[in-house]
Structures are given as C-alpha cells and as structure tokens.
Amino acid sequence: MFGLIVPAMQHCPPEVPLAFVSMVMFLSCSKIRLHDMRSIAWGWGVLLYISRFLLLPACLFWISHILAPDYALGVLLVALMPVGVSATGLAGMMGASVALVLCATVITSLLTPIIVPFMVELLGNQHMDIDPYAMFTTIALSIMLPTTSYFGVARHHARARAWITSNTSWLTPLLMAGMGASVVGMQRGFILDNLPLLFDAFLLASALYALLFVVGWCAGKHQSVMLSKSLALCSGSNNIALAAAIAVMYFPPSVVLFTVVGDVVWVCAVGLFKRWADRM
Numbered sequence: 001m002f003g004l005i006v007p008a009m010q011h012c013p014p015e016v017p018l019a020f021v022s023m024v025m026f027l028s029c030s031k032i033r034l035h036d037m038r039s040i041a042w043g044w045g046v047l048l049y050i051s052r053f054l055l056l057p058a059c060l061f062w063i064s065h066i067l068a069p070d071y072a073l074g075v076l077l078v079a080l081m082p083v084g085v086s087a088t089g090l091a092g093m094m095g096a097s098v099a100l101v102l103c104a105t106v107i108t109s110l111l112t113p114i115i116v117p118f119m120v121e122l123l124g125n126q127h128m129d130i131d132p133y134a135m136f137t138t139i140a141l142s143i144m145l146p147t148t149s150y151f152g153v154a155r156h157h158a159r160a161r162a163w164i165t166s167n168t169s170w171l172t173p174l175l176m177a178g179m180g181a182s183v184v185g186m187q188r189g190f191i192l193d194n195l196p197l198l199f200d201a202f203l204l205a206s207a208l209y210a211l212l213f214v215v216g217w218c219a220g221k222h223q224s225v226m227l228s229k230s231l232a233l234c235s236g237s238n239n240i241a242l243a244a245a246i247a248v249m250y251f252p253p254s255v256v257l258f259t260v261v262g263d264v265v266w267v268c269a270v271g272l273f274k275r276w277a278d279r280m
Helices: 007-012 016-031 034-039 043-067 069-080 087-094 100-125 130-153 158-186 188-193 195-222 227-234 238-250 251-280
Strands: none
Touching: 007 158, 007 188, 016 158, 016 238, 034 100, 043 069, 043 100, 043 195, 043 227, 069 100, 069 238, 069 251, 087 100, 087 195, 087 227, 087 251, 100 130, 100 158, 100 227, 130 238, 158 188, 158 238, 158 251, 188 195, 188 251, 195 227, 195 251, 238 251
C-alpha cells in the first residue's frame, strides 16, 4: 500500500530493492553457524539440489509456458530462488533440522549467481533479451558482498556482532517492507492498469507454492517427519524477495507483478505450512 500511495516511490532507482535484500542477508548472516553443516550427507544433497533447483524449475517453466505463458518467466525465476534466510529460524520453530536447512541456505545462495543466469539464458532466451553476465554480476554482488562483509569484518568485532544479533529481528521486517514498497512503487502504473492480472497471478503463485512445499515434503516422507519438514522448508521457503529485486532490474513488468504477488502468497504459505506441520 505504501508503494502504491506515496508518489516518490515510483522514482526509486532499480538498484534500491536489491540493496534492501543485501542488507537483510547481511543481518541474517548472524544466525549462521557453519559448524552445523558438518553432519550433512553431501552426495544425497547434490541429488536433491539437481532435482529441486534445476529439473523442477525447468519442468514448471515448460508447463506454465503452455498454461499461462505471460507468467512462465516469473514461475521460472521464483522456482530458481535459493532457500530463504528466514528458513533457518522457521526450522527451529517447526521442529525441523536446523543444520540441514542452514546448509541448504548457504549452498543454494552461493550457487544462485551461476544457476539463475544460466537457466534464464537456457530456457528464457527466446522470450526476452538479457545479458547473463550482467545478471551474474548483480546477483553475485548482492549475495557475496553482505556475506563477506559479515564473516570477514563484523563477525570479528564483538560490539558489532552483538548489535547485529540484538537488532536483526526488528530491522529485517522494516527492510523487507522497504524492498516491497520500492518494487511496487516502480511498477505502480503497470499494476494499476492491470488489476485483473493480480487475481490470475495470485492463483498461479498459490498453486506454485503449494507444489513446492508438497514436493519437499514427499522427498523425505519415507524417512522421518523431521526430514519432511526440513525438505519442505528448503523447497518452499525460498528467497522470494531476491526474485522481486532481480525482476525489477532484468525482467518484464509481468514478471515483477508475479513476484510481488508471490511475496504475499509466500507469507500465507509459510503460515499455513507451519500449522499443518505442527499437527504432524
């Protein structure tokens, strides 16, 4: 609503949403404990990564290109997003494996600068003209810069580390709100001129997130409920904010619209999944 109402928001530079996302990633690095990653079965994890973050996005793109071609690129972009930084906290709340979710967050985030431009160039080059090298540079900077800044500088200063840890919980929602408002503000004209598309995007995003959570849950259902919860979070609790920030810089307005609506759907999907997972 802030992005739709405040006139100045439509004049935001396209780099602003990505700056908000980078600040959130910097703050979220304070929750990462790298020693928790030692117990992960890496061979099994590679197979899951290929299945969820390469094969599934490609299949979803082809299906959506047939059923809803205007949103095919948006579906591809959202499905390619890494595990969100909030997934680790959600794992602790839901009784999932924090170590597994943390590992998935770190690895998928580090691979995102390579995988997203590659997949977009491979599958979407017939639908849009994009510079994969520019996209690689943008995503790499947005992920590597905050990560190296925290672990290389802030983590080694006790006062800075304590301040970040104590203020992350309230700063993160404000930064995410700023990201959402700036994205909506820059696309306000397109959104207001295409309000009926919001309903279509909402239905498609709801189906997409339902599928992502179900796929993750089914991947671990033959082993344990904890594993099912963990993989469902890794699959469904992705970094939708990064998708919106990338879409503003490189993708058509319809893709930006889909990521904005998808952000709302993500919030609802995570809440519904928590209620369902608690019963299990």
